[in-house]
Amino acid sequence: MDLAQLRQRSAAEWEIPVQGGMRVPVVLYGSRQLLLDMDEKVREQACNVACLPGILQGSFVMPDGHWGYGFPIGGVAAFDPEEGVVSAGGVGFDISCGVRCLLLRVTAEDVRARREALAEALAGSIPAGVGSRSKLLVAGHVMDAMLRGGARWAVEHGYGRLEDLGRIEENGCHPHARPEFVSAVAKQRQEREVGTLGSGNHYLEVQRVGRIDAPALAAAFELREGDAVLSIHCGSRGMGHQIGTDFLARMAVDAGRRGLALPDRELACAPVGSELGQEYLGAMRAAVNCALANRQVLTHFVRQVFAHVLPEASVELLFDVSHNTCKEEEHVVAGRLRKVFVHRKGATRAFPPGHASLPSPLRGHGQPVLIGGSMGTGSYVLAGAAGNDQRAFSSACHGAGRSMSRHQALRRWRGQELVRELAERGILIRSPSMRGVAEEAPGAYKDLQAVVDAAEEAGLARKVARLEPMICIKG
Amino acid sequence: MATHATPRWETFSHGADIGVRGFGPTREQAFEAAALALTGVITDPAQVRPSQRVEIACAGADEELLLYAWLNALITQMALRGMLFSRFEVSIAADALTGAAWGEPIDVARHRPAVEAKGATFTELRVRPGADGEWVAQCVIDV
Incomplete structure (x- = not known):
């Protein structure tokens, strides 16, 4: 990105002042080098978002921002409930894609002793990749109950423990889901996908807690160097994809009818209070619950594997957080507490210490922010930083970003060679597709360290602990 | 300028995702070629046997929305039926498309599918004839 048009506010915060049709400035978080490496399209897309009706404070870009669909990936934008819009493109096709981190209560050495058996058992129990099908059939009124209940539905049906729910955003269930606004095709696509991992950058990974950056926060999150944890990265599967597809088309046609001039058709949106806006919010919330149920059922499968292979492990939630959402939240805007609709597209909610929605053991420390990396270079646990409610509506980055x-990755790497190289470094990869492994090569991703350093420098989130991959199941 | 008599396809880079592009002497053939490119995102189309026929019908307010609808209809059928497709037939009348796709159930061992297509997007969405009269139909696929 050309930095000539940017005004540097601080070491890791940059601004594009209001110009043209922009209603608010663009605010980008990142080091000079991260911004130099960002695609020019990120600037263009963030400026386009700044033109949308009812946008408040700014069009924000996280340090892992990259070229997306209408909104940049790593984009955050909040809208006024009366004058603002809701955008299907601002949430994305994988609604409520997110990361769940599970504490295993055993050491990485305990895992290492059984790692081959664990890798095989996890690969055999977690449906992953194109063409995989869930062991569960969810259809008819059961589907609607799942879409209303989310992870709570899963727990009520034997997939998990009641105490899991307090460690999930919205206590595992978005209360305002409207399954009646989800198309029959979207429901049909999901019938055999509850409890599946998906493909692409989705994964299930057993990890070693590596370097601790903030000992007090790590203690509060019960993370000790040398311990083992397990992280799951996936979303609402076929249902979210179909809802995104359905509503993007409807919003594009509707925006034309309303005479809403959009700089990019992918920014298709509808007024929050309109019939279409309300239908989308109801359907999107159903997809949020679908994703929460999905990660809950996968957790159940993980527990079954550990009960069999490593019974001394106790699989407990640290936290579950989504990074493709639009949520109604309360924030202080222009000195006044008000309700706003916050779109986070490839960005993680990162509530600061003291936020009322956090479970009591975490409330004094800030929300865990779970950052997925690549299979070779590790992941990160951060915590929402004090004072970040004045920055990007308490949001942080979500991953390393490609x-x-x-194409380039496929030209450069072979899946089998990567699997062998990673095995030599003690990282076991299990995937049905070697081409998929090559496309997800660790070298195809940005430097995660630079991204989380920038998030901390910008005051979005604090670094807590690094997670190093040991076993990775990929679709 | 050269005129291409036969349809062809390619994929192109887009950040985290991948674009599909079909070329053809007619708009319909460009749509068919773009569909083949969509399969190419997932696997080698030459490995997919066109043994089962699936009927497809969709609509779009303009040519570009029609391509968006066509590719998404194929993605939906792949997901619902657990199939991959390698042969396509498209007819377009006004804003409606009727067509068919031929393929077979996914065989993970043989097809080695790389990635699941989540949806066709509006990004780089274009349907237009080139200067030489050859039609191009393209968009980015979220994977």
């Missing part, structure tokens, strides 16, 4: 296209 530095290289799938």
